Amino acid sequence: METSFAKDTGPAVVRAEHLGLTFPTGDGDVVALSDVNLTINKGDFVSFIGPSGCGKTTFLRTIADLEKPTSGTLTINGMSAEEARRARAYGYVFQAPALYPWRTIEKNIALPLEIMGYAPAQQAERIKRTMDLVNLSGFEKKYPWQLSGGMQQRASIARALAFDADLLLMDEPFGALDEIVRDHLNSELLKLWDRTQKTICFVTHSIPEAVYLSTKIVVMSPRPGRVTDVIESTLPRERPLDIRETPEFLAIAARVRDGLRAGHSYDGEHV
Amino acid sequence: METSFAKDTGPAVVRAEHLGLTFPTGDGDVVALSDVNLTINKGDFVSFIGPSGCGKTTFLRTIADLEKPTSGTLTINGMSAEEARRARAYGYVFQAPALYPWRTIEKNIALPLEIMGYAPAQQAERIKRTMDLVNLSGFEKKYPWQLSGGMQQRASIARALAFDADLLLMDEPFGALDEIVRDHLNSELLKLWDRTQKTICFVTHSIPEAVYLSTKIVVMSPRPGRVTDVIESTLPRERPLDIRETPEFLAIAARVRDGLRAGHSYDGEHV
Amino acid sequence: MTRILPVLTILLAILLFWYAMAVHMNAPWQTTLNTRADLTEVPFTTFAQQTWAQDKPVLPAPHQVITEIWNATVALELSSKRSLAYHGWITLSATLLGFAFGTALGVLLAVAIIHNDASDRSLMPWIIASQTIPILAVAPMVVVGLGAVGLTGLVPKALISMYLSFFPVVVGMVKGLRSPENIQLDLMRTYDASPWQVFWKLRWPAAMPFLFASMKVGIAISLIGAVVAELSNASGGGLGVRLLTGSYNGQTVQIWAALFIAAGLAAILVALVGSAERLVNRRMGARA
Amino acid sequence: LDALTLQLKWVTQAQFAGYLVAESKGFYDEENLDITILPGGPNIAPEQVIAGGGADIIVTWMAAGMAARESGVPLVNIAQPFKRSGLMMICPTETGITEVADFPGHTLGVWFFGNEYPFFAWMNKEGIPTDGSAGGVTVLQQSFDIQPMIQGQADCISVMTYNEYGQALDAGYGPENLTIFNYTEMGNDLLEDGLYVMEDSLDDPAKVDAYTRFVKASMKGWQYALENPEEAAQIVVDMDDTGAATLEHQLYMVGEVSKLVDADDPALNMETYDRTVQALLDQSIIKATPEGAYTTVVTDALK
Amino acid sequence: MRSDLSSLQLYLALVAAGTGLAGLLAGLPTLGAAPLLTAFYALATLSLARLVMPWSLWLDLLLALLGAVALIASLPPGAAMPLHHWLALFSAWALAWLFVERLSAAIRRGRLPETGIGLIIPVLFGLALLVIWEVVTRGANVPPVLLPPPSAIWARLTAEVPLLWADFVQTFIKSVIPGYIIGCLAGLAVAIAVDRSPFLKAGVMPIGNFMSALPIIGIAPIMVMWFGFDWQSKAAVVVAMTFFPMLVNTVAGLNAASAIERDLMTTYAASYWQTLMKLRLPAAGPFIFNALKINSTLALIGAIVAEFFGTPVVGMGFRISTGVGRLAIDLVWAEIAVAAVAGSAFYAGVALVERAVTFWHPSVRGGRA
């Protein structure tokens, strides 16, 4: 496999210009996104990182046409967000597992396949493959409430990976997983990305994870939610796990940490 | 403050002997805990780490008298789990925020205070203090659904810290938080622990976090859920953030990582 | 505006259908009348108008019902025994009293059921069985029985209303008080909250949506109870009595008028409960 | 002042004009009586009310009274102002029914709730089965109105001369397009509205005295009502709490009721009594000849 | 004091023994006449021994049953019963309650199996009601034409099986079942239609609420007018009665899916029908079953009531309405008993299906206090 740089990837998949989104609430408006300008190209792996409440989820939801921006423009593959959604352009892993309690785990994973009309044999094959991938084999017939938190989250990841979408939106998918599984899934995800040329938007709180995975890291900051830094990764596309000890890696991580720290109003207070 | 070793701490707060817990489910039993032997002393900071589904939550719930062990014995401060619960011996931070949707954030934090009969003035003072601690000031009057995932989790931490319990049970409290907030809360938690001599049981998926915080690290492994290693930390009680770069720290982390890896059946498969 | 237009459209459709049905259903009798009166070759428009103007039609035309409602309410003094407002008030007072009793009883039973295993197991099946007893069959006996011990007037009616309206409240509240998720209950357990605290701080607020849903059913059903009770006790008046006497005298228009007033009353009561619900929802921070 | 409660068999209407007029005109007061008149209805069985202690005197039909007596409510007839039956069966001529022999195969509407005995006695006498077997009639439980005839659900329906028959006339039916079977004219009449009390109360002379004064005042009321039909009708309308009674209809009813009531003599006519009892026995509505089901102490005292 | 008695149980035990003792004293002069009752009083007083020695809960059951039997056996015919019998009734009732409390506590602690044993409790409660009814009606000389004792009703029930069966077939099989099925299906279908179109929903729901408030008593004569005397009009009333609860509940249920569950479907660009079948209908399950349960009782009541307004001379409603006029009150109650049993069985059937279908709902899979 060839080593390539992130910026060499294809045409714009997501293009946000002066994007803003304000939630009206009982005691005043909350500006969740303000003047966000961002272009995500085909094949990019973009991580979003930022303090909690800075609008990461909101931005992903806007791309997914689950929230309507209150200002600015947003295009997905040149289409409007709604058209893109109708074209089933993306798969979404929510911050919460959102499994249906009346379906077993395997049936939950089958859900998008049923909806998108996959043949039964293909469904079975994909369920098996993705359940193996997230190491949930043996729990096919369990109901969501019979699984631990991390297992539920893995089931929801499997569900989003079971069908073929060119754009993957993942909101803290590995938040509730231990380091080993996380490492494992990180490298699986990278392989998948490399193999399928998917575009991935990935929210995480782990700086190493962001640096390890991404071609582009978007640092956000709250009140109002905005993009404060966009860091293009200089790491090669091929990334063994031990790349995390290289100086290049550490340099990028430091830059991200600085960006993140700048977004925190209170660093050093309350000590 | 004096530098002391973890093993020097006080008498047993939690003592589990041959503890076992099996869930009957529709298609066969799930052994969530099997032959767990563990002693947690007063003033210990114990981290539980292990692949998802290995029984960490179940063990915490058993200590909290939310699940009944199916075999073995468990004593808390020399009492049964139920007596300890009745004596309000612990505060619990659940893996999910479990905020009551009809209460504002400040009212959610007030809940245990109301129940335990704190005076209104004291309630207000404690709410303010803990909301500041988790950096949620300004969101007092918001309802849970108006907060981001991480903000909800911080609210639930504030709720558990608002009253005085000698034993804190925390199930992945910082899972949905970014590194900066996490670092901040980690050091706040350490300070609190040092100041109040609380005993803390802490579930985490982050090895550095576990090593940084703990006097004792319990590594668990699934199917059946069991304790595979108990690592006593040799780090001093006083821990600046940069202790994480010391060789001693890294050595402990490596040992934890090895224990964790051993518990994973599939490492390297499905590649 | 966006709410009025659909309602008006559907109403219009119903009205058209109703007029058509009125022609259809009153036609045989009108034909008989016309034949008797040697009227042949009546043009359809005239015939339709005839069917909408019968004295005792099988199905009265909407305007006949509305005229009757108007005549029996606005056009009469309130204290007149022919006034539907007067009878409506009688029924309403029994309804409200019965509803108050019924809601209180329902909530009390639900509280007993969720807090006491023995009550749960023993009460629920019989509460359900109690509702399979046809109240109209028992109501006269209740009225006679209570009359024998000197209870007459409002109270027997209210008791029958209560008998009907407590049921949806018990069922809804048992469900509602049990609706908190396990984790929410676990939280309370970790605080070693007393049952009383669990009730007021968790179960009760969590049951609010269920309470209001039940109360909406309950108040409508309470009105039915009052009407049923009135059918068993012609003295004292009330909308039920008007229904009954209308039926004895073949006064279909009167039946329909009483029926509509009763339904209107119920709709208003349900709407009142609904606005109370919205008020409470707002105070509990529900998502808009 | 003796307080008595009178339970009517039906809603407030001119069928009970005598009692309503006596109350309204103060005839009961004159006799030192405080009378409460309870209207009835389709779900109120006066026999049940008196058995439960809710009334002292009831107005009911003799067949129902006797049947109740056999089921353990010891009712005793103390007066019988109604001498003839107002019950009829009417059939629109379109049905082709002109005589009893035409009945088989047709559907007949009958009032139940204790009002069904005369019909079954009649059919029994004619030998027409009512159990749905071949050569018999189909019986419908008729609502208390004439709708089943208007809608053609029944070929013949039950009516009272003083009430539903009037409604039929109002609705445009006339004697010319109806076949009428009048129970009295056919000699099938069973005694209707009589006054009944509980047997044990007759042991108390004070009660008997009160009953006597009650019957006396009631008959005065009947006399007044029959002499002043318009005023009587107005009184009925005024006393009807439900506001359902109309002057026009009550006036008609007073007129018709006057043909059935003997306002001067409340005594039981033994010939009709015997015939009623015999018919009930024939139909096994009652099993044994009733003993002490009537008393003449009250009417004798009035003579 | 024995620690396994809760305070409620202790209180009941004291009441049972206390009233037993009081009965013994109050009845002393006449007790020779009723040896069984004497035995009951004595044993009830002795049950106080539970405070110092183990006392099986089954002993409480036996004692309660003994009390009931003794009371019924010693009811004086015709005359009002002596005062101390009321004490016996009270004592036996307290014992039965105590037994039930202890039994359910034992089941909860897992000391006795749920299946089978769990059934004893409601049955005993019903039996207690019947005994109280029997003793009060006979003991206080309530006129049988107002309220007959259960024994008389049972006698009538067994004597009139063919008649009751014919009525049951007419009312339940012919009217209730078809009406229930049609009404529920129609309610479901209209709810979905209404859900599809916000316009229809805005138009139909207020009117639907208005219509559901129509007292069915009013529509019963109209239905008879429209559909004739036989079962068709009764089925029509049942349809009308069951339609609106189903409509209202289903519409509410279709909105029960949570925001994130819907979002998931939105991300799949699932079609309306896919979202309906795979998310909203399952999520509406608890609501739909709620309506099915409510309707199971409403349907029977509706059919019976409709029969008050004209029927062929068969049917439960016909028998009930005409029975009162004939003072055949025991037959009326026999008919009511059949209605109650049929209705409860119907309800129980629906509830069983509900448990199986909505197994995933918190109210089914746990969350009991």
Ligand SMILES: Nc1ncnc2c1ncn2[C@@H]1O[C@H](COP(=O)(O)OP(=O)(O)OP(=O)(O)O)[C@@H](O)[C@H]1O
């Ligand atoms: N209520 C239940 N019914 C059946 N099985 C259960 C139940 N709760 C937990 N389990 C099973 O018990 C095992 C341990 O679960 P537990 O929640 O303790 O895991 P955990 O270590 O907390 O995992 P995670 O890190 O993912 O939260 C899992 O296999 C889970 O499927």
Ligand SMILES: Nc1ncnc2c1ncn2[C@@H]1O[C@H](COP(=O)(O)OP(=O)(O)OP(=O)(O)O)[C@@H](O)[C@H]1O
């Ligand atoms: N439905 C809503 N109504 C009102 N305010 C909202 C709503 N959803 C989100 N917000 C607000 O918008 C801001 C951004 O929220 P968002 O969920 O996007 O944060 P996030 O970056 O995903 O945080 P986290 O890391 O904690 O998940 C927060 O201040 C939150 O309070």
Ligand SMILES: Cc1ncc(C[n+]2csc(CCO)c2C)c(N)n1
């Ligand atoms: C409107 C009306 N409908 C039916 C009857 C039937 N009926 C005729 S007499 C009688 C008993 C009292 O004499 C009954 C019930 C009536 N009277 N008035």
Ligand SMILES: [Mg+2]
């Ligand atoms: Mg988020």
Ligand SMILES: [Mg+2]
């Ligand atoms: Mg867990």
